[in-house]
Amino acid sequence: MKRILFLAVFLSSIAAISQPFTRKDSLQGGLRPERTSFDVKKYDLNITIDPKEKSIRGYNEISFLITENTQRIQLDLFQNMTIDSIVSRGKKLDYKRDFGAVFINFPQMWQEGMTDVLRFYYHGKPIEAPHAPWQGGFVWKKDSNGKDFIGVAVQGTGSSLWFPSKDTQTDEPDNGARIAVTIPTGLTEVSNGRLESSADLGNGWTRWVWEVTNPINNYDITVNIADYAHIHDTHNGLDLDFYVLKQNEAKAREHFKEVHSMLDCFEDKFGPYPFKEDGYKLVETPYLGMEHQSVVAYGNDYLKGYKGSDLSGTGIGLSFDYIIVHESGHEWFGNSITSKDIADMWIHEGFTMYSEAVYVECTQGKEKAYAYMNGIRKNIHNYDPVIGQYGVNNEGSGDMYPKGAWMLHTLRNVLNDDERWWKIINRYSTRFAHQIIDTRTVCDYFSREMSRSLRPVFEQYLNTTKIPLLVWENENGKWSYRYENTVSHFSLPVDIVVNGKTVRIEPTPEKQFLNGKDKPKVLTENFLIDVKGL
Template sequence: MKKILALSFIIISFQNIFSQETTTRKDSLQGGLRPERTCFDVLRYDLNIKVNPDEKSVVGYNDISFKVVDNTSKIQLDLFDNMQVDSIVFNSEKLNYKREFNAVFINFPTSLKIGTNEKIRFYYSGKPIIAKNAPWDGGFIFTKDGQGKPWVGVACQGTGASLWYPVKDSQSDEPDFGATIKVAVPNGLMEVSNGRLIGSEDLKNGYTRWDWEVKNPINTYSINVSVGDYVSIHENYKGLDLDYYVLRQNEVAAKIHFEEVKPMMDCFQSKFGPYPFASDSYKLVETPYLGMEHQSAVAYGNKYVNGYLGTDRSGTGIGLLFDYIIIHESGHEWFGNNITSKDSADMWIHEGFTCYTENVFVECQFGYEKGQQYVNGCKRNIDNVSPIIGPYGVNKEGSGDMYEKGALLLNTLRHVVNDDDKWWKLFLKYSETFHNKIIDTEAVISFFNTETGMNLTPIFNQYLRHASIPKLELRKSKGKLGLRWKTDEPKFNMPIDLKVNGKKYRFYPTTTWVTTKYKINKLEEVEVLTNDFYIDVN
């Protein structure tokens, strides 16, 4: 388990009350932290399975090693109820268990003692859910490549890793000592998972097993399986192993297109620190769906074109200067995989920061003005109809605005700080401080408050906990400029830069009207710098 930094007990408790009114027992079983989950800390997963593309089935087991942190005779693991529990073995004896929706409550014959390390083997089988529109819905994808050969992938973020393997399906716990993923697939195909390939073995039954090892803690939805007629492309760039697994017919295109990884790594490592999973290597794996941030095995399905399947999400043209999936999903290696939110309600910690990495890459490659043009172009993708933060404890995310609105919040904070040297040092320190940790929104806010020496809490709250963005109201009062903020958040007081008659000034409005010393004949003489601050103006 990564060390959890959780400072928001009161807020979480309030939201849990709300979630109980609007969600189900099934949701709370998947998203909640009850004693059967918090009593143990996962140390390691060791998966050993067979994937049959013709039957669309999975069979095998997961060895789950864990440390007991509270005396207990019962723990909760998770496996979707369409999958079969074949048996659960502990010290050579089969354990009793009870299933409730997708939760599996396992009973031990005697109490497990605090401080002991234990291991169970969980045998299972079945036909996992087939995704209808991966990666936006969770499940397996069983299809064929352009040569008619089987091509298999899985994406399960949000839906839950337990849709295809038994696991403690909570972002609050990751295996301290990584995992092994051993997957047997039909001969002639290759299987790619996270970490490094440690060997393969012909099982003499028409299947070859591919063995992968992950040395770092890993969030459960990142553990992955990809099967295809893959070829491997390898190079070492400035000491970092880069590995690409692509369909055989795309080898030439991949060698050219994936050159973008190198300037991306230069940019991200300069801004966010060293690539977090160098011991597991960096990989791009071609998949039959658009993409996903699987740790050290980033899923790539953008068809070797720039933009987002050849389109520009920003509408500025700048989004066509880079491959959205390479940049965005790789950005998650720092924000989402390395720094993980404890609860899916705080997924903006993954998506807002990662969406901002797109802007950072544009700025690295093409300069500040292009970066600002790109991030502001992305405003068109924001609805501002529901809060970014969702209900806690029920496996529910907040608004999809967490992406672009989260990025624009960070861009706004950059201009609130108003010192780029300080901003980039702060951003690097954020990555270093929370390296390999699980955090919540309150930890993020506390960090930014401390490092800036400013009270940014009202700003974070307005953008994250309310649907609307701040509105700056201007008026002419006795020949002078007057202004105030109109917000949901009380005591909102974000500084703002305006140009008055062409000259730039910083103002410190509150939610109460203030008349400034600046004389104006008409409001048209005032320019609000809305490219620097994501706000409405009235």
């Protein structure tokens, strides 16, 4: 059985590495003049969602600034959705579809510095999610009372699955978004930001309008439709709004108290909540969860852990609601700080999985936090690199979660100064707040703050599947040590215990010797390395 399992894993790994990327992939994931020549300023989405037909119709009004002279831009909408017309300044624009890309031609050259607004009218039945949130799309369900219970999650799949957009993480609408959704009367619709209005149109339909003032990445824009109860709360001046199925209101009032301790912890470690103007919301969804900015999707059934299980295997993971903590951590890491390319999604997921241990440390102490980290270490598989391939809408491996978190845990122990570490983390989340960055930016920041070059460390953990191997040999009564299985110029200090005392060494691929003959113990619970020979 082990050989069969290994073969299956090996073949799937080879398939992933040799995946043939297509024009469709590069159109969705790449940058070209038709994308870089304009900057989206705001989305104004006006749609009707018909649960009976599982359909959408309406338009997205897109305000933008021309940044390079151009006569052609690219927006995006999945092929199964129908374009009705694209209008600017009272005239219909010519366009050409190429897979999900929509190339729009202006009647004349648009000059740098010009602003414009276009309305993109469309309709259709958006793809249903095969397995939300991991495989994206709409989720059309009924609650236990037979009422519609609808949500959408499209991270990685693309916002253009359900509305026309500039579907790339490199450009967020600077002035946020207005989201107007018309649905059958009797249901509530919840989107990002603050509720601007709701109006019964008198024809069996009600229009809900939400306004987002902060920049927002495309996949975070969302709709949630159900027979919701609304619970309002506050925390240190921040508005908290919870939308839950009416039959779950009582348990939600008790269970969501954890939001307060979560916010206390994260604001202490990561800085102020990044979207105070838009408030903080939890909304119950027909899928497990997603970090939709200012309206965190919650589907964990009011259980501790991850659907009642502990991903760390330590028991510590059952002491908090995983979805509340993890998805809310994304407000700082993923929503406020966003990666330019989904190949760098570890910037979202590694930091956010690390935030779980941070929450444990805030509420239960450092020892429990380290035990939690060592529990999730077993989830690192090293099948494929953490970083995917750029420009083709390709995420890296699932190791972006535990291995990304463990790289941060390792850096903390390399620094060996907790007070300084928390200042570095806080400055990182505030320095790059509301920015779009890449791995090199993260590496350069931590290198500068820690006063050591970390490029080989980032290369080792993010671009290879190799774990540094610290090899020990007893040579005539003396212990030698060196690293194997590393990239060029790799060095990483580690702590060892010799004769009851903790000693720091800095191995490299070159052999070094310990003073004395006592057998050392390597503190692998603090560093992402393997050990051989002891």
